[in-house]
Amino acid sequence: MNNPPLEPERYELYAAPPYKFELDRRDFFRTLGAGFVVVLLARDVDAQESGGRRRGGVRQEMPREIIAWLHIGENGYITVFTGKVEVGQNIRTSLAQAVAGELRVPLDRVNLVMGDTALTPFDMGTFGSRTTPTMAPELRKAAATARQAMIAKAAAQWGVEASTLKAADGKVEKPGSRESLSYGQLGAAQTLLKEIASDTPLTPASEWTVAGHSAHKAGEADFATGRHRYPSDIARPGMLYGRVLRPPSFGATLASFDSHAAEAMAGVTAVRDGDFAGVVAHNSRAASLALAALKAQWNPVSQPSGADLFKDLKSNTTESRSGHSTGALDGGFAAADHKLEGTYTVAYIAHAPLEPRAAVAEWNGNRLTVWTGTQRPFGVRTELAEAFHLPEDSVHVLMPDTGAAYGGKHTGEAAVEAARLAKAAGKPVKLVWTREEEFTWAYFRPAGLIEISSGVANGSLTAWKFDNYNSGPAAIQTPYDVANQKIEFHPSKSPLRQGSYRGLASTANVFARETHMDELAHSIGMDPLAFRLKNLSEPRLRTALETAAERFGWGKQKPGAGRGFGVAAGTDKGGYVATCAEVEVGAAGAPVRVVRVVQAFECGAIVNPDQLKNQVQGAIMMGIGGALYEAIKFDNGRILNAKFSLYQVPRF
Amino acid sequence: MSESLELLVNGVRHRVAPGPERTLLEVLREDLDLTGTKYGCGEGQCGACTVLIDGRPSRSCQTRAAALAGKHVTTIEGLTRETKWNPLRAAFAEQDAMQCGYCTSGMLMSAAALLSKHPHPERAEVINFMDGNICRCGTYPRIVAAILQAANGSRGARS
Numbered sequence: 001m002n003n004p005p006l007e008p009e010r011y012e013l014y015a016a017p018p019y020k021f022e023l024d025r026r027d028f029f030r031t032l033g034a035g036f037v038v039v040l041l042a043r044d045v046d047a048q049e050s051g052g053r054r055r056g057g058v059r060q061e062m063p064r065e066i067i068a069w070l071h072i073g074e075n076g077y078i079t080v081f082t083g084k085v086e087v088g089q090n091i092r093t094s095l096a097q098a099v100a101g102e103l104r105v106p107l108d109r110v111n112l113v114m115g116d117t118a119l120t121p122f123d124m125g126t127f128g129s130r131t132t133p134t135m136a137p138e139l140r141k142a143a144a145t146a147r148q149a150m151i152a153k154a155a156a157q158w159g160v161e162a163s164t165l166k167a168a169d170g171k172v173e174k175p176g177s178r179e180s181l182s183y184g185q186l187g188a189a190q191t192l193l194k195e196i197a198s199d200t201p202l203t204p205a206s207e208w209t210v211a212g213h214s215a216h217k218a219g220e221a222d223f224a225t226g227r228h229r230y231p232s233d234i235a236r237p238g239m240l241y242g243r244v245l246r247p248p249s250f251g252a253t254l255a256s257f258d259s260h261a262a263e264a265m266a267g268v269t270a271v272r273d274g275d276f277a278g279v280v281a282h283n284s285r286a287a288s289l290a291l292a293a294l295k296a297q298w299n300p301v302s303q304p305s306g307a308d309l310f311k312d313l314k315s316n317t318t319e320s321r322s323g324h325s326t327g328a329l330d331g332g333f334a335a336a337d338h339k340l341e342g343t344y345t346v347a348y349i350a351h352a353p354l355e356p357r358a359a360v361a362e363w364n365g366n367r368l369t370v371w372t373g374t375q376r377p378f379g380v381r382t383e384l385a386e387a388f389h390l391p392e393d394s395v396h397v398l399m400p401d402t403g404a405a406y407g408g409k410h411t412g413e414a415a416v417e418a419a420r421l422a423k424a425a426g427k428p429v430k431l432v433w434t435r436e437e438e439f440t441w442a443y444f445r446p447a448g449l450i451e452i453s454s455g456v457a458n459g460s461l462t463a464w465k466f467d468n469y470n471s472g473p474a475a476i477q478t479p480y481d482v483a484n485q486k487i488e489f490h491p492s493k494s495p496l497r498q499g500s501y502r503g504l505a506s507t508a509n510v511f512a513r514e515t516h517m518d519e520l521a522h523s524i525g526m527d528p529l530a531f532r533l534k535n536l537s538e539p540r541l542r543t544a545l546e547t548a549a550e551r552f553g554w555g556k557q558k559p560g561a562g563r564g565f566g567v568a569a570g571t572d573k574g575g576y577v578a579t580c581a582e583v584e585v586g587a588a589g590a591p592v593r594v595v596r597v598v599q600a601f602e603c604g605a606i607v608n609p610d611q612l613k614n615q616v617q618g619a620i621m622m623g624i625g626g627a628l629y630e631a632i633k634f635d636n637g638r639i640l641n642a643k644f645s646l647y648q649v650p651r652f
Numbered sequence: 653m654s655e656s657l658e659l660l661v662n663g664v665r666h667r668v669a670p671g672p673e674r675t676l677l678e679v680l681r682e683d684l685d686l687t688g689t690k691y692g693c694g695e696g697q698c699g700a701c702t703v704l705i706d707g708r709p710s711r712s713c714q715t716r717a718a719a720l721a722g723k724h725v726t727t728i729e730g731l732t733r734e735t736k737w738n739p740l741r742a743a744f745a746e747q748d749a750m751q752c753g754y755c756t757s758g759m760l761m762s763a764a765a766l767l768s769k770h771p772h773p774e775r776a777e778v779i780n781f782m783d784g785n786i787c788r789c790g791t792y793p794r795i796v797a798a799i800l801q802a803a804n805g806s807r808g809a810r811s
Contacts, residue, residue, distance in 0.1 A: 651783055
């Protein structure tokens, strides 16, 4: 079957409205110095740089929304500017590879400036598995345009046809001679702005030389020596340390506040602004002691508890359900020789990035600069501008490579809080959330209830009814062949704050579907792999499934005592994945042990094979946590297990 | 303010005034600007703040700085200058045993402590010793491979 169109998660759509970025060329060149600049526009530009000639089609006026630009310096070094950010997925490496290959320069010649709202073009955010399929090809177009321009400049200088020249190793070479001109030489003479044509030819993956290879993590040595400064490591002259007063439960309002004792402590500033309150001191311990000295009374608001979670999710649905339907379910069930119903639940789980939310905020008059770890630096800029009633161009957000996110850092809470505290203190302020705060006041992977009814006839699916309450629509479609299906996502009023997550709702929808497929196979006495293959014509997913099964040795041996084999498959956002696992279930009460996992993962041309493998291994690890033991417990607006000692994550 | 004390960090004497409450982690990061040691949980559960105190791996978030007079503290910045750990760092690089890298300082400190005590550990020993360190990105198999590679002085099989 065809892939459904890519659909962003609904909770990823609170991004700011598209920002109309007007390139200020003078500012831009002042920042960069002389050199050659390629600017990539968001939509196809069919006008040539020289004068807006038409090359066919209807030319429309369009806002100049810039996706990325790159700069070739006089020293031959390439700087790529992108609003994407690095949180451990290693796109700083893979995007540099994509550019270096297309530009024909060594990888170490390419540097990326990422997620800096003053230097990089607007980007909605780094989420939804978009960087490699969407941003990498755009950057390759920019690089290919720059390469062609370098060749054209060399051709003009030598008075030869551009088609006779080749670019390699950061130079344009003149065939039949030892003459060459480096990009630095070619770019140095003038500043040029080059727009990218929509039909820029790209190097096919079969001819990649830099992309397609397993480059190590960019800046690896800085991470292995402690030199890299994460957001929580940023220090500014005169910087103070903040803590925020948290209510005892969600939704509580601040009834009374007395900061006398706290403010009697040396160097302490306390601030209250509505329900927000916090302290600033000369070091983080002093801030914690001052926080403890605050006297506050809160008016709690009754909140739901975890005990009735799944019942609540089903009964508190909103009207905005979405879904699709093909064939006729009644007929599908009537044709079935076997029917099955199943209910599946997934818990709220925490992203728990090892670096909690952190920000350093610094005011300079009415201008605000914030260093913070976020997947949406431009979104955080909007949050800050709104919180402090500032124009967006008075707010500068910088995003140092951050200690992970997994979809959990779309928001700017710490940035706004640090900025509020810094405003009160009149000094730069660092705020690093405690682990308990990160577990409590961030947001969660949505919990969900999934109900499935299905029918089969002679081992073939005839009916498929799938209802997801609350957890999201990603990968909700079944990849299996079934003529009569009705699949719906029902948004619900979530008792906890929820948001995006690694793999989005695939974690819920694939889990439920594949579990049900297994139960169906067992109930009709078919092998789970054979049952899937009988109902699957999607060729790429078939290949993934067959590959995983073959490497696992599916069907070649029986599991030993206390052990079982499992298989599952799914596709989302252009990736095709199949997994076989051997699991040991000990005596009652003993933990389930995952003995081995064999996974086949296919996503098209691969920019960096070993880093992809690293991500896939990490995803398996994180998936095991969610599958076996991760679950947020809550009661009346309080999180009951907001610590690593109470919330188990995968370990060695 | 409390009395100051002398803290020996990476072979350098520092005079600090930590008071009775402050942790070694706070003093390292905030007073000495040694930010390679990370905060991860504040309860000794994740290992991101691991340093060596007189050679022993210790959770700096659980260690009061005032208790460390006369003790030798080694952080990732100090470990980096000890050439004997070059193979360990090289093995982490070779195996790409990190994603976001936030746990890496603590992993290297724990691994160095392990290899100081057991230069040629078995795989099970590595797993057992490292179990107090969390890598939320899930690079555990690569970290194990890197430590075994460093211990055996050869390229281990890439995990």
